[in-house]
Amino acid sequence: MNNVSRRKFITTGLAVAAGASGIAAAAKIAQHHGLIPPDAGVLYGPGETLTYAAQRLLTRHSMAREFPRSEVSTNPFANPVDSLGDEFNRLQAAGFVDWRLTVDGMVARPATLSLAEIRSFPTSTHVTMIGCEEGWTYIAEWTGVPLSYILDRAGALPQARYVVYRSIQSDWWESIDMADALHPQTLLAHRMNGNALPVPFGGPMRLRLPRQLGYKNVKYLNQLTLTDNLKAFGKGLGGSDPDYGYAWYAGI
Amino acid sequence: MNATLPISARPADHSSSAKPFSSVTARRRHSALVRVTHWLTAVAFLALLLSGGEILLSHPRFYWGETGNVNMRPWLNLHVPSSRRAVPTGYGYVLPDQNGWSRYLHFEAAWLAVGTALLYGLFGVFSGHFRRHLVPTSSELSLKELGTTLLRHLRFERPGNEEAWSYNVLQRLSYLLVIFVLFPLMIWTGLAMSMGFTSAFPLSVRLLGGQQTARSLHFLVTMLLVLFLLIHVLMVFVAGFRNRMRAMITGRAIPPAE
Numbered sequence: 396m397n398n399v400s401r402r403k404f405i406t407t408g409l410a411v412a413a414g415a416s417g418i419a420a421a422a423k424i425a426q427h428h429g430l431i432p433p434d435a436g437v438l439y440g441p442g443e444t445l446t447y448a449a450q451r452l453l454t455r456h457s458m459a460r461e462f463p464r465s466e467v468s469t470n471p472f473a474n475p476v477d478s479l480g481d482e483f484n485r486l487q488a489a490g491f492v493d494w495r496l497t498v499d500g501m502v503a504r505p506a507t508l509s510l511a512e513i514r515s516f517p518t519s520t521h522v523t524m525i526g527c528e529e530g531w532t533y534i535a536e537w538t539g540v541p542l543s544y545i546l547d548r549a550g551a552l553p554q555a556r557y558v559v560y561r562s563i564q565s566d567w568w569e570s571i572d573m574a575d576a577l578h579p580q581t582l583l584a585h586r587m588n589g590n591a592l593p594v595p596f597g598g599p600m601r602l603r604l605p606r607q608l609g610y611k612n613v614k615y616l617n618q619l620t621l622t623d624n625l626k627a628f629g630k631g632l633g634g635s636d637p638d639y640g641y642a643w644y645a646g647i
Numbered sequence: 648m649n650a651t652l653p654i655s656a657r658p659a660d661h662s663s664s665a666k667p668f669s670s671v672t673a674r675r676r677h678s679a680l681v682r683v684t685h686w687l688t689a690v691a692f693l694a695l696l697l698s699g700g701e702i703l704l705s706h707p708r709f710y711w712g713e714t715g716n717v718n719m720r721p722w723l724n725l726h727v728p729s730s731r732r733a734v735p736t737g738y739g740y741v742l743p744d745q746n747g748w749s750r751y752l753h754f755e756a757a758w759l760a761v762g763t764a765l766l767y768g769l770f771g772v773f774s775g776h777f778r779r780h781l782v783p784t785s786s787e788l789s790l791k792e793l794g795t796t797l798l799r800h801l802r803f804e805r806p807g808n809e810e811a812w813s814y815n816v817l818q819r820l821s822y823l824l825v826i827f828v829l830f831p832l833m834i835w836t837g838l839a840m841s842m843g844f845t846s847a848f849p850l851s852v853r854l855l856g857g858q859q860t861a862r863s864l865h866f867l868v869t870m871l872l873v874l875f876l877l878i879h880v881l882m883v884f885v886a887g888f889r890n891r892m893r894a895m896i897t898g899r900a901i902p903p904a905e
Contacts, residue, residue, distance in 0.1 A: 439748070442755025450843045457846040462713070472716035474733055524713065524858065526842055528746055529731055530706035531716035532858055606846050640747030646843025647754060 405554070429556075429572070433625045433633035434643040447644040454646065455574050459605035462522045467588060468533035473595040476564070479615065483563050491599040496583070500559070500620035503550030510599055514585060516540040516548075521580055523605035525612060528645065535596075536589065537603045539582035545619065546576060555621040559628055560602055563615040569634040570625055570643070571604065571611065580605050583616060608645035610636050673899035676812065681776065682895055684767040691763060692872070694756035699869065701749040704730045704742055709866060713857035722863070757837065764830060780814060781823055787816040803885045811890075811903050818882075825875055829868055836865040 430448035434440060478484075486494050494510040520538040542558070558576040561568040575581055584603035585592050592598035597614030604611050611634075625633045633643040677685075707729055708721035715721065717734055730742040771777040786792060796817050799806075806815065814822065838844045839852040839861035855861045883891045887903075894900035 437751075439751030439755045442758050443751060445758050446754050450841075454843050454847045459842060459846045460849050460852070466713065468714050468716075470716070470718035472718050472733075474731075524842065526840075526858065528705075528750060530702070530862060532714045533716055534714055606843050608842070636747075640751075642747075642751055642754075647841040 429574075432643050433557075433570075433631065434637050437632070439642075443642055443644065446642075446647055450644070450646045451572075451574065454606065456578075457606075459521075459523050459580050462524070462534050464522055464536060466534050467522060467536055471533040471535055471596070472531060473597075474527070474609075475595075476614075479564065479594075483615065487594065494599050495617060496600070497618045498545060498549045498621075499618070500622050501552040501555040502546075502621055503552065504548075506549055508545075510585070513540055513583060513600065516544060518586075519579065519582060520586075521582075521605065523580070523603075525603075525605070525609055527609040528641070535587050537582060537584045537605075538586035538589075539584035539600070539603060541579060542581045542583060542602070542619075543577045543579070545583060546621070549621075551621055554623045556623045557621070557625055557633070559620040559622060559625070559633075560613055560616060561618040561620075562613045563617050567613055567615075567635050568629070569602075569611050569613050569636065570622075570628070571607075575604060575606070578604075578606070606646050610641065611645045673893075673897075673901050674812070675898060676894035676900040677898050678774070678776070679898060680767070680770045680774075682898055684763050684770075685895055687763040688760060688767075691756045691760035692876070694752055695760065696869070696873070698749040698753040698756065701730075701745050702753060703866070704728070705744070705746055706731065706734060707736075708734070709863040710859040711856070711863060712859055715859040715862075757834070760830075761834060767826075781819050781826075783816045783819045787819070792816060800882075805903070806886050807903070811900060821875065821878075825872070829872055829875070832868045833865065833872070836861045836868065840865065 430444075430451055432443055432447040435444045437443070479487075491510050496508045496510075496513060497506075498508065499505045517540065518538050519541050520536060522534060522536045524532050524534050526532040546558070555573065557570045557572055559568065559570040571581075580603075582603040583600055584597070585600045587593065587596055587598075592600065597612070597616075600616045601614040602612055602616050622628070625631055629635065630638045632638055634641075636645075637643040703725075704727065707725040707727050708715070708717070709723040710719060710721050726736070728738040728740065728742050729736045730744050730746070732741045771781075793816060796815050800817060835851065836855065838848075839855050840858060845852045845858075852858055852861055855864060890900050890903075
C-alpha cells in the first residue's frame, strides 16, 4: 500500500480515466459516493443516508459552536467505565510515558508516536460542548493536536476516505470521513480545562470531534488507520457502535 | 359553508360498505391528499413518540440552558426507570439499552414527517385547503360562537349536519395550532439539539436559549401533541367513530340522520 510506484500508477490511471470520462462526471460520482454512509444498508439506512447527506451538504466546513471560557461547566460528567485493563493500569502508573499512538494504513510514512512527541506538536484550543446520545451535555476547554496535522505529517494518501480510530479498550473503535478528519476543530485532545486530560474523560488522549456525539469522541486513543474502504473493519459498518446497532454518523 | 366545499353526491360503495351504510348516500368529505398525508403523519408521529420515549429513558431529566447532566440540578426529574446505570433513579434495575434502533427510527420517522408536511403544505396553499377548510371566518371567531361551540364540545354533543361536512371553529383553531405552531416547533427544537445542524445554523439553538432548553421544549411540545392526539381521538368517537374513520379512509361520509 505504501509502494510509491504503485500509487503513481493508480493515480495516473485514475487521472487518465477521469480525463477520458470527463472530470465533471468523475467529480459528480465522487460527490455522490461521499454522501453515502457505511451503514446505508442497514434497516434504517434510508433515513440515515438522508441525514448524513443533508448534513454533509450543509455542514462540510461549518464550525461547531464555541463558548466563552466563562461558560465552561464546573460539574462535567463522564460515563463510568469498567476496568481499563492491566496494560492501561501499567501505562498509567508510569505516567503514560510509554503510551503510543500508531498511525498506519493509507499513509506514506506510518508512525508510532509517544505522548511526549504528540504534546510537542502545535496545538489548537476550543471551548465546545460535548453531548451524549443519551441527552446530557457539558462544556469544556479542549486542547490538542489537530488531526489534520498528524495526517499531514504521516503523508495521508489522496485515496484515503476514512480515518479509523481505536481506543485501548478493544471494544471501542470508530471512523470518520475526511471532511471530519481534516476539520480544524477535530483534535487529538490531551488537555482539558488547562490540565492534562483526566482519565475519566479519556486521558491521556481522546479524539475530540465537537460536531458529533460523545460515542464518536473515542477515549484512550492509541491507533489511527487511514483507509478507502470500511468493509474490512468489524462488520463493515464503520465502528463498534454501528456494529452494536447505533448510527455511524452522529452529528444529530 | 357547505357551498364552498367540494360536494358531489355519490352512491355508497356497496361492495365494501357495512350494512348500516348501504341504504344511505355517502358524500365526499376528505380529498385523497388529505387522507394520505393524515395517515402518513399518524404513522410518523407514533414512531416518533415511541422512539422518542425510549430515547428519553436513557436520561429522564430536563434542564434549562446549554448544559445538563447528572451532576447538575434538573428542573424536571421524571422518576421513571432508566436504561443507563449512571442515572440514579431509585429503582433497583437498569433497562436494556435500546437507543440504537430508537435513534435510527426517530430520525427516519422525522424525515417521513417532514416530507409529508412539505407535501401537505404545498397542497394546502395551492388547493385552497388552508383558506377554505382551516382558517376560521370572522363570524366564527366571535366570543358567542366560540362559547357555543365550546359548550357543545364539553357536553360531548354529536355534531350537527353542517359540521359533518366541515370543521367547526375549535377544530380549525386546534388544527392550525398543531400544523403551524406545534409541528414546526418540534422540528426546530429537534434540529437545535443536533451539533452538526447548529454548527451551520447556530442561531437555531441560541434563539431558544441553549441545547438543553431545546431538549426541554422538545419534550413539552410533545406533551401538547399527545394531549391533542387524545382529544382528537376522543372527538372522533364522540362524533361517530365508524363514519369519521370511513371519511378519513375512503374519503366519503354518510350524512347524519336528521
